[in-house]
Amino acid sequence: MLVFEMDNEVGPMSAQDAQERLAEELDRTVTTVKRIARDNGLYAIAVARSKEVVLLLKQTTGGSARAVRDMSLKFGRAATAALNSRQPGVRTCVGIGQFRADLSKISMSYQEAKKALSIGRAISARTSVIHFDDLGVYRVIAKCADRSELEAFVRDKLGPLIDYDMKRGTCLVETLRVYFENASSPASAAKTLFVHVNTVKQRLVRISQIAGLDLSSTDDQFLAYMALKILDFLRA
Known part of the structure; x- marks a missing residue:
């Protein structure tokens, strides 16, 4: 599971203008990530919700956890590069959760992607693609519910x-x-x-x-x- 979020760097605007711009950015993001997936022979489902785009990628690399991770990172980098070059004033970041073979556990991958985004952006303003596996000790800390x-x-x-x-x-x-x-x-x-x-x-x-x-x-x-x-x- 991949979660894309946008940071608006254009400056102040009215609430209505901001909402309209966000809707345009979300639609553009959905279209772009679907196209990149299709161009790379990947099956993907992308949905815009609230202030983010959620993308579900189907595993096509065979079974190695490392291969799946590398594939998702490669896709994330390609997608953010395309989005950030075509949307002036908007910076797109993506968080990536771990692969889940069981669809009933896909929500766990979503939460991991969200956590990767929030933590990754907090600790490095330059990072646009963050995988949950790369959070290091933060993965352990994130498990603490208290x-x-x-x-x-x-x-x-x-x-x-x-x-x-x-x-x-x-x-x-x-x-x-x-x-x-x-x-x-x-x-x-x-x-x-x-x-x-x-x-x-x-x-x-x-x-x-x-x-x-x-x-x-x-x-x-x-x-x-x-x-x-x-x-x-x-x-x-």
Whole structure:
């Protein structure tokens, strides 16, 4: 299952004009994805609903889960490339759910596609095609139905740091994120943040003091990393 959503980048317009433009974009998307499917020998059912286009692709690649995934990604990239080149002022993104042989479970693929869209767009503004399989640790987080438990985990691990940033206008949470994204290398993090390496080291000491984290501990690093990922998920 693939779910296409459009971001209108044209600017402000009346509610009626926005509704009419959305209807046109949805119709154009349905026509385009059907044509691309047909041109590639794929059987597809596409339906416009609310603010999205839902596409059901029939498996034609034989049975390998990897082959099905690759086929859906290839289709998604071709479709978004065509749509984004022909619809100025509108950016189309697609989320892709896992293959389901049992049609009674197709709703699970739809929910995965929606989750891939919301999380993928939140963590990377440049990504237009997001497969649920590529969400990594977010796949595990998404399985947690208790949002309050996730929020409590973030507060427990990062709460003091978040509060400190909000009160003082600092960027310690972002520094910690960049530090992890650069394999826990202060030097690499400094290059990404465009600051001196000593500045990063000083921030890491402050982070440890405020959040009560021992960044030399693998366990504390893992817990802080998970808390950051959960924070991204909750904001998606």
